[in-house]
Amino acid sequence: MQPFEGIVVGAGATGVATAIGLAQAGVKVALVGPADLRRNGRTVALWAGSVQMLRNIGIWQDISTHAEPIITMRLVDDTGSIFTQPPVDFCAGELGHDEFGFNIENFWLVQALLAKAETQANITRFTALVQKVELLPDQGMVRLETGQSLCAPLLVGAEGRQSPTRAAALIEVRKWDYPQVALTAIFSHQRPHKDISTEFHTRSGPCTLVPLPAEPDAPHRSSLVWLMRPPEASRRSQLSDADFAQAVEAQVQHLLGWMQVQGSRAQFPMSGMVAKRMSGHRVALVGEAAHVFPPIGAQGLNLGMRDVAGLIDLVTQAHDTCGDLGSEAVLHAYERARRADIELRTRGVDVLNTALLTDLLPADFMRGAGLLALANIAPLRRAIMRQGMNPGNPPPLMRASKRQAIGNRAAGNHE
């Protein structure tokens, strides 16, 4: 049995970020699970707090050339409702920022995180799946497919929606489905996107184009996330790239001129899930092991990154005082720190999505009135932008001043 101070199960974006943050704070961690480096046309928009955290853990400089700023977010009501309003623009400049955040292909993000993890002396990497998780009074134990066993006082479940760590801690979940599938793809196109992310709100869900950086043979690029009913998704996913591009051009009202698919396309059935607790005995959950919802307003991974930053903060404090990293005190504090943010995002996305899917007059009226208010009441618009991008008091790892502190800690200069 190999002992560690922490075990992170799952090598997706949240798991690897957790392992790096803990390792940089001096915690000896095992990072367990296979990497998924498929390029499937999927990108993530990362808001300011997530980007700052990636800067602080030393990733951002490696990937910034693959990321494009999002300066304006435009909502277009394309529901055809009788209360339809003109498009509403949210501009980062209104908050005094250069941009809201950046859009990047998932592949580049996860690849850079994994490369960074390889350079951390405090991380031991295991690429096998976890087969069994057992929780003892003073530690958690994981058995890998290879037969190896690892133990640590703290287990972090970062292995996505089917989390064996969550199941072992007997943490219940609330689950639901949406009658929607998201189609994703990356496009090169005729006209510049001007760093505007455009979200068309249709009766079957949002269809969003998000800016991407130029490539030598493609000066204008964007990614697409298009939510639609399952039969439509299955029909459209069988179209050739050229026919699919034409369908997208029509859907986005020829906003970017001609469009051409770059690389592969993918589809994701939409569902929701929220864990009733973020922690259990010797266990903390981060990312999609704890919460899943449709990609509206780019909230999913940003919420997951706030889990990561919040957990690292509390575990680091325990480590600095030689405390038990997986104690009830640490895990209860984590639960308290994360609950409100998770409930707010999960409910907010659910309400927005469900309001689009219903064509009842009162829902249409409320949505129309909401857009009208956002277009005309600047303080309301700014409050929504702040809430969407960087809610509340960010954990230290998401603050600009944390960078120096981490540099000092890594160099052994404790302040």
Ligand SMILES: Cc1cc2nc3c(=O)[nH]c(=O)nc-3n(C[C@H](O)[C@H](O)[C@H](O)COP(=O)(O)OP(=O)(O)OC[C@H]3O[C@@H](n4cnc5c(N)ncnc54)[C@H](O)[C@@H]3O)c2cc1C
């Ligand atoms: C179409 C789409 C667009 C999105 N766009 C955005 C966006 O713009 N902005 C945003 O913030 N969010 C976005 N999201 C959400 C975001 O992609 C997810 O929140 C994020 O990928 C979750 O990361 P994770 O690390 O928690 O989980 P995952 O990415 O699911 O990683 C879990 C890892 O654990 C591994 N694993 C599973 N089981 C085991 C096991 N037994 N043992 C070991 N390892 C295991 C898996 O192989 C995987 O590598 C989008 C989602 C979708 C579907």
